[in-house]
Amino acid sequence: MNFYILTLFPEMVEQTFHTSIMKRAAENDLISLEAVNIRDFSENKHMKVDDYPYGGGAGMVMQPGPVYSAYESIKEKAKGARVVYMTPQGKVFNQKMAEELAQEENLIFLCGHYEGIDERVLEEIVTDEVSIGDYVLTGGELPALVMMDAIGRLVPGVLNNDVSAEIESFHDNLLEYPQYTRPVTWHEKEVPSVLLSGHHGNVEKWRREKSIERTLAKRPDLLKDANLDKKEQQYLAKLKEANK
Numbered sequence: 313m314n315f316y317i318l319t320l321f322p323e324m325v326e327q328t329f330h331t332s333i334m335k336r337a338a339e340n341d342l343i344s345l346e347a348v349n350i351r352d353f354s355e356n357k358h359m360k361v362d363d364y365p366y367g368g369g370a371g372m373v374m375q376p377g378p379v380y381s382a383y384e385s386i387k388e389k390a391k392g393a394r395v396v397y398m399t400p401q402g403k404v405f406n407q408k409m410a411e412e413l414a415q416e417e418n419l420i421f422l423c424g425h426y427e428g429i430d431e432r433v434l435e436e437i438v439t440d441e442v443s444i445g446d447y448v449l450t451g452g453e454l455p456a457l458v459m460m461d462a463i464g465r466l467v468p469g470v471l472n473n474d475v476s477a478e479i480e481s482f483h484d485n486l487l488e489y490p491q492y493t494r495p496v497t498w499h500e501k502e503v504p505s506v507l508l509s510g511h512h513g514n515v516e517k518w519r520r521e522k523s524i525e526r527t528l529a530k531r532p533d534l535l536k537d538a539n540l541d542k543k544e545q546q547y548l549a550k551l552k553e554a555n556k
């Protein structure tokens with residue numbers, strides 16, 4: 313997976329991205345990141361990339377020329393790449409979108425600042441508009457980093473155990489079960505005994521049940537798309553009955 317990001321803050325993106333698991337993944341050539349500084353394509357001797365909005369109003373608007381030139385500087389390398397514009401007006405990002413985008417070979421993220429980007433260049437280059445939630449941020453860099461983390465960890469080999477990407481929150485639309493490690497007793501609380509039993513079947517069953525309980529308690533909206541077998545559906549029905 314090759315990520316390209318068009319931004320006014322390339323250092324911020326590169327520094328944050330090259331930490332922890334994404335750093336190791338980049339060292340292992342599983343993912344790459346190239347940050348393109350839009351300011352390098354300024355058409356102005358002061359390296360300005362924004363100007364006043366036509367029609368008046370608050371703030372500044374990013375000019376189309378530098379954004380387009382920044383895009384052109386990588387478009388051959390990133391051939392066929394979708395161009396994802398980070399905007400609160402976009403479709404709200406979720407795990408399903410992460411899974412879909414993880415199938416791509418190249419992805420370009422376009423990050424705006426100020427009051428936004430001149431509409432004409434967006435019309436020409438953007439294929440997808442994505443938001444990370446219903447709140448307003450000052451720029452698209454943090455959202456793009458969020459997306460790259462969510463997508464990058466789905467690339468085969470990025471997580472060292474290839475099962476852990478599957479057995480987690482949102483797999484089967486269920487939340488994760490609780491985890492415990494040593495010591496067995498802490499603040500007079502015991503680790504559930506089934507986890508010490510060594511009986512894998514019972515452990516699996518207990519974990520599935522905890523996942524169902526948690527999802528019902530914290531995110532009941534997810535249950536309508538959960539993949540439950542007959543026994544699990546009965547367990548859920550029993551929980552709902554007990555909660556009445």
Ligand code: 6GU
Nearest residue numbers: 398399443444447449455
């Ligand atoms: Cl993608 N951009 C900005 N500026 N604000 C946001 C966002 C994106 N997603 C949520 N808020």
